[in-house]
Amino acid sequence: MTETDNVLFTTLTMNTQALHLDAAWSAGQPFGQRLVNSMFTLSTLVGQSVSQLTQGTIIAQLGLTDVSFPHPLYHGDTLYTETVITGKRLSGSRAGQGIVTMQHTGRNQDGTVVALATRSCLMWTRDAHVAQSSGQHVQPAGAEKGSVPGPEKRTMSV
Numbered sequence: 001m002t003e004t005d006n007v008l009f010t011t012l013t014m015n016t017q018a019l020h021l022d023a024a025w026s027a028g029q030p031f032g033q034r035l036v037n038s039m040f041t042l043s044t045l046v047g048q049s050v051s052q053l054t055q056g057t058i059i060a061q062l063g064l065t066d067v068s069f070p071h072p073l074y075h076g077d078t079l080y081t082e083t084v085i086t087g088k089r090l091s092g093s094r095a096g097q098g099i100v101t102m103q104h105t106g107r108n109q110d111g112t113v114v115a116l117a118t119r120s121c122l123m124w125t126r127d128a129h130v131a132q133s134s135g136q137h138v139q140p141a142g143a144e145k146g147s148v149p150g151p152e153k154r155t156m157s158v
Contacts, residue, residue, distance in 0.1 A: 085100060
């Protein structure tokens with residue numbers, strides 16, 4: 001996580017918090033330096049899972065809960081993300097779709113947990129995803145009985 005990334009994200013999102021931007025002011029605060037914006041950390045935490053878990057299979061992100069930042073992330077730190085699928089169920093109202101719950105854990109290069117978040121997504125079932133990917137616009141028969149695609153655990157880093 002570079003200083004440039006942090007400053008760019010912070011300014012693009014109009015977050016004027018000096019803790020992310022002002023080195024002199026932050027030096028007098030409890031951590032003694034600027035912190036990586038926690039929303040940047042959260043966005044990266046989720047983003048690292050996309051290519052392996054939700055690319056092409058997600059319909060919508062439904063929500064994030066239990067978000068916490070137990071330790072700060074600093075400029076120059078590396079963020080490693082592990083994602084565990086903690087639940088999946090078929091949608092009761094949307095054939096060929098299901099709800100997947102994931103627990104994201106972010107650690108720095110020393111293994112210290114810097115971020116946690118629980119995320120729920122509306123996803124295609126395996127059968128409906130295959131049908132949708134091949135250009136079929138009608139849900140296949142039995143799609144509601146399909147399983148939700150995706151591995152159980154992945155680790156990524158930035």
